[in-house]
Amino acid sequence: MSKEKKLTFEEALAKLEETSENLQKDDVTLEEALKNYELGVEYYRQCSEILENARQKIETYSR
Amino acid sequence: MAAKPVKVSQLNSYIRRVLQTDPLLRNISVTGEISNIKYHDSGHVYFTMKDDGGRVNCFLPRDVLPHIRYELTDGMEIVAYGYISVYERGGYYSLNIRDIDVEGQGSLSIAYEKLREKLAGEGLFSEEHKKPIPGFPEKIAVVTSPTGAAVRDIIKIITSRNDFTDILIYPVLVQGPGAAPEIAAALDDINKKFPETDTVILGRGGGSAEELWAFNEEIVARSIFDSAIPVISAVGHETDFTIADFAADARAETPSAAAVMAVPDTSELKTYVKSVAEGMNDILLSHIRRGEEALGYLDPSAFCRTVTGKTDIMSMMAENLKKDIDTLIASKMLAMRERIKVCRNTLENLSPQNIMKKGYCVLKDENGRPVADTCALSQDQTVTIVMAGGEADSKIIEIRRRHDE
Numbered sequence: 001m002s003k004e005k006k007l008t009f010e011e012a013l014a015k016l017e018e019t020s021e022n023l024q025k026d027d028v029t030l031e032e033a034l035k036n037y038e039l040g041v042e043y044y045r046q047c048s049e050i051l052e053n054a055r056q057k058i059e060t061y062s063r
Numbered sequence: 064m065a066a067k068p069v070k071v072s073q074l075n076s077y078i079r080r081v082l083q084t085d086p087l088l089r090n091i092s093v094t095g096e097i098s099n100i101k102y103h104d105s106g107h108v109y110f111t112m113k114d115d116g117g118r119v120n121c122f123l124p125r126d127v128l129p130h131i132r133y134e135l136t137d138g139m140e141i142v143a144y145g146y147i148s149v150y151e152r153g154g155y156y157s158l159n160i161r162d163i164d165v166e167g168q169g170s171l172s173i174a175y176e177k178l179r180e181k182l183a184g185e186g187l188f189s190e191e192h193k194k195p196i197p198g199f200p201e202k203i204a205v206v207t208s209p210t211g212a213a214v215r216d217i218i219k220i221i222t223s224r225n226d227f228t229d230i231l232i233y234p235v236l237v238q239g240p241g242a243a244p245e246i247a248a249a250l251d252d253i254n255k256k257f258p259e260t261d262t263v264i265l266g267r268g269g270g271s272a273e274e275l276w277a278f279n280e281e282i283v284a285r286s287i288f289d290s291a292i293p294v295i296s297a298v299g300h301e302t303d304f305t306i307a308d309f310a311a312d313a314r315a316e317t318p319s320a321a322a323v324m325a326v327p328d329t330s331e332l333k334t335y336v337k338s339v340a341e342g343m344n345d346i347l348l349s350h351i352r353r354g355e356e357a358l359g360y361l362d363p364s365a366f367c368r369t370v371t372g373k374t375d376i377m378s379m380m381a382e383n384l385k386k387d388i389d390t391l392i393a394s395k396m397l398a399m400r401e402r403i404k405v406c407r408n409t410l411e412n413l414s415p416q417n418i419m420k421k422g423y424c425v426l427k428d429e430n431g432r433p434v435a436d437t438c439a440l441s442q443d444q445t446v447t448i449v450m451a452g453g454e455a456d457s458k459i460i461e462i463r464r465r466h467d468e
Contacts, residue, residue, distance in 0.1 A: 009199045013336065020339050023346045033350040037343055044340040051333050054227035058218065060209060061233045 079149035200261030209234035220322035242277035266297030297321035424450035
């Protein structure tokens with residue numbers, strides 16, 4: 001699945017929102033819902049990982 | 064008594080020497096208004112400077128022109144720095160320009176409008192060239208004075224709302240004659256050395272029109288336009304509009320506003336991501352609950368009843384079908400038997416015995432073969448007549464042949 005390629009935060013967030021929307025569709029079967037949920041959890045994990053592992057660096061460039 | 068006459072060229076040569084060796088005239092600054100400005104095809108610029116009492120020809124060489132910080136036009140009050148040079152052949156002198164300053168709000172506005180029109184005409188401000196500002200940058204560069212209020216405000220605001228994005232402070236002069244070239248070089252340098260930068264904030268805090276002027280210079284506008292990295296321009300206060308603002312991909316009213324524009328609030332993002340995930344939990348739970356309800360409707364005994372009922376109906380239908388078939392076969396058999404009987408009767412009616420009963424008989428010769436024609440008979444031949452009830456031997460007495468056959 002998506003584990004192979006590292007998503008940027010924006011990509012992972014877009015995917016998370018997409019799976020969440022898919023989950024909310026009225027005609028979704030329970031099986032599809034479970035599949036989307038699993039995907040969503042994975043994207044949520046990636047989003048959180050990026051946000052939690054923030055290591056901000058502030059430096060001044062010197063010529 | 065006048066001195067000995069000299070040639071015109073000698074006079075001009077002498078005047079040239081006098082003027083060009085005068086220490087004051089070798090390095091002077093002159094104030095006046097530009098008039099009659101001409102941009103020559105060669106790249107040189109010619110104009111006149113004037114005041115109420117006089118005028119002087121001015122020459123701005125093309126290699127000096129790029130260093131001039133202002134777009135020049137008639138009516139502008141300027142300070143021109145340069146030296147006097149004499150054109151011997153023509154017999155006139157001019158002010159050769161090394162640099163120009165513009166003084167007064169009116170003249171600065173003229174230079175500003177002039178450059179804005181020129182660059183707009185070239186499409187430097189067109190919407191189609193504006194790049195979107197990344198929503199989740201990993202690295203931003205801040206091009207500004209390292210000691211100004213702007214850099215402090217920007218760092219304060221970014222770090223208060225975001226603990227993710229790296230910040231590179233690229234220090235530059237933000238006012239004075241050297242500022243614009245430094246800013247332009249910084250933008251080029253960031254594009255070359257730090258191409259991974261997501262967004263550049265270019266700016267400074269408030270100041271006078273003269274202090275902000277570097278951001279109205281052509282060289283800055285062009286390097287902003289050429290930057291592959293999106294640039295947010297943040298110069299002075301809300302009311303200050305600079306050429307850099309027009310050329311930039313986005314304008315922020317202040318450096319603080321630029322910081323808000325450049326990075327997302329990560330704690331807000333965390334809350335949002337969490338709420339989406341929790342929302343998914345709720346939705347999945349409601350799906351499961353709905354599934355359970357649906358299962359509840361499927362009572363096994365009711366299901367069994369339905370199935371049994373269905374098989375009963377099916378076997379009944381099968382039985383009816385079999386009865387129909389039996390009846391059909393029986394009636395077919397009856398019809399067949401009838402037909403066989405009719406056939407037998409017909410056959411029986413056609414048998415010789417039955418025909419003989421009607422009075423016909425068969426004639427056989429001595430060898431028992433049937434005689435069908437008189438031709439096979441002879442006088443006194445003994446024959447046997449077979450008829451109903453038996454046979455009778457007889458003798459042929461007379462043969463009468465019919466000749467029409």
